[in-house]
Amino acid sequence: MQSSETISSLSTALAKCQGSMVAVKKESTNPFFMSKYASLDSIWDAIRKPLSTNELSVTQTLGIVDGVTVLETTLMHSSGEFVRGEMPLNPVKDDPQGLGSAISYARRYSLSAILGVVSDEDDDGNAASPKQSKPQQAAQQSKPIPTAAQPEQPATGGITAPQNRKIQATCKELNIDKDSYHAYLTAAFDKGHTNELTKAEASEVIEAISEGQDRIDAELQQMMED
16 A cells, blocks of 8 residues: 555544445345445445545556556545555456456445445345355255365366365365355356366366455456446
8 A cells, every 4th residue: 555654634534534424325236146235336426425525535547566457546635645555457358348347346346445435234134144146056055165074076077186176275275255166166167066177167266266255256246247
């Protein structure tokens, strides 16, 4: 994170701004999880007046850091003070549509993070236990991710045994959510279980999960928006 030499005036203004903000309504639906999330429009509707009233403004621009495209979100105060954060973009597809989806995802999360914006609970009150889509339920019921207590199933469909072990170990080490992992397999490869992956698909999965839960969530969000 970057900031001006002092941020005392900005901090005071932000405290007042946050005191007048209300929880953002989750009005958009994620079909992979059968859950709702706050869109960029709804976030701006909630913050526009509190920002303006307290002489704050936000800009979101693209930049390059170490060869990686990042979204730069800058919170500014009329005094000239500022704080800035960067979020790397990881498009699922290497085309304008994929980049656009990645930018949209990054803008929502970066904007919420820098201002401390929160969303209300899902309409059904099950935010602590999000609903599962039918593909997720079927995948969990019939083909759960192997755990240490289960014998490793033989690799099939082209995936190698080392790849299989790598995926299981990475999911455990980085605490990848089972629901989102199965949803990712279904959405990206139309597969219900790790053992059904080809060798090439397994390589893609390893690359994705190695970046953690945020990468899996980002790819699901982008596929939803495509």
